[in-house]
Amino acid sequence: MTRRLVIAVDGPAAAGKGTLAKRLAQALGLPYLDTGLLYRATGRRMIDAGHDPARGPAEEFAASVGLEDLSRTDLRVPEVDRAASLVAAQPAVRRVLVDVQRRFAGEHGAVLDGRDIGTVIFPDAPVKLFITASPRTRATRRWEQLATDPDAPDREDQITRVEREIEARDMADSSRAVAPLRAAGDAVRIETDGLSADEVLAEALRIVARMMR
Ligand code: CDP
Ligand code: CDP
Numbered sequence: 714m715t716r717r718l719v720i721a722v723d724g725p726a727a728a729g730k731g732t733l734a735k736r737l738a739q740a741l742g743l744p745y746l747d748t749g750l751l752y753r754a755t756g757r758r759m760i761d762a763g764h765d766p767a768r769g770p771a772e773e774f775a776a777s778v779g780l781e782d783l784s785r786t787d788l789r790v791p792e793v794d795r796a797a798s799l800v801a802a803q804p805a806v807r808r809v810l811v812d813v814q815r816r817f818a819g820e821h822g823a824v825l826d827g828r829d830i831g832t833v834i835f836p837d838a839p840v841k842l843f844i845t846a847s848p849r850t851r852a853t854r855r856w857e858q859l860a861t862d863p864d865a866p867d868r869e870d871q872i873t874r875v876e877r878e879i880e881a882r883d884m885a886d887s888s889r890a891v892a893p894l895r896a897a898g899d900a901v902r903i904e905t906d907g908l909s910a911d912e913v914l915a916e917a918l919r920i921v922a923r924m925m926r
Contacts, residue, residue, distance in 0.1 A: 718743060718822035720921065721830035724844035725883045725894060726794075727855035729905055729913060733844060734826035736914045741824070741921070746817045747783070748827035748834070749797065751775070751810050754782035756796025766796035772805035778813075789859070791878065798882045801828075802889040828886055831897035840924045842917055843896035846905045848883075852876035 722734040731747050738745035755775045759766045800806050814834045831841035852875040886894040901920050905913050
C-alpha cells in the first residue's frame with residue numbers, strides 16, 4: 714500500500730507558503746488547501762454580522778464556513794488579517810475547523826498551508842516544510858502583492874507599516890496557547906530570503922523526493 718501523501722507547509726505571514734503549496738500541489742497532482750482562508754472566512758462573516766471577532770460567538774461562524782467561502786474576494790484585507798488571527802486564537806474555533814482540514818486530505822492526500830498543519834492537523838504527515846523569511850522581506854512581498862501603485866513615493870513607509878502589522882500578527886500567532894505558530898520538530902526549514910518562488914519550489918521538490926525515498 715502506498716503511503717497517503719500529505720504535505721504540511723507552515724510558517725509566518727507572507728513567507729510564500731501559499732505560492733509554494735499551490736505549485737507543489739500542481740507538480741505532484743494533489744489537491745491544495747489554503748487553511749488560512751478558513752480563519753479569514755470566519756473573521757469576515759463575523760465582521761459582516763457586526764460582531765467583534767475577539768468576543769462574539771466565533772465557533773458558530775466557523776461551523777458555517779464551507780469550501781465555497783474560500784473563493785470570496787474580500788478575505789485579504791487588513792481588517793480580516795486581524796480578525797482571522799483573533800478568531801484563530803479561540804480553541805472552540807480551531808476544534809470546529811480541524812475536521813474540515815482533515816477531511817480535505819481524504820484518502821489521496823493533499824498539500825495544506827497554514828500555521829499548525831505539521832504540529833496539530835497532520836502530525837504524522839510524511840513531509841513537513843517550514844517556510845520563513847525576514848520580516849522585511851515578507852512585508853515587501855505582501856506589499857508588492859497588494860500594491861495599487863508599485864512606484865508610490867512613500868513605498869518604504871508603506872512597507873514599514875505592513876511589516877509592523879505582520880510582526881504583530883506573528884507575535885499573536887506564536888504566543889497563543891492553542892496551536893501556536895512553530896515548526897514541528899521533524900519539519901524541514903526553508904529560509905527564503907533572496908530566493909525566487911521558482912528556487913523555493915525546486916528546493917521543496919528535492920526535499921519531498923528525499924523524504925519519500
Ligand atoms: O497569508 P498570511 O500568511 O498572511 O495569513 P493566512 O495564512 O491567510 O492566515 C491568516 C491567519 O489565520 C493567521 O494570522 C493565523 O492567525 C490564522 N491561521 C491559523 O491560526 N492556523 C492556520 N492553519 C492558518 C491560519
Ligand atoms: O501564503 P503566504 O502568506 O505565506 O505567502 P504568499 O501569499 O504565497 O506569498 C507572498 C508573495 O511573495 C507572493 O506575491 C509571491 O509571489 C511572493 N514570493 C514568494 O512567494 N516566494 C518567494 N521566494 C519570493 C516571492
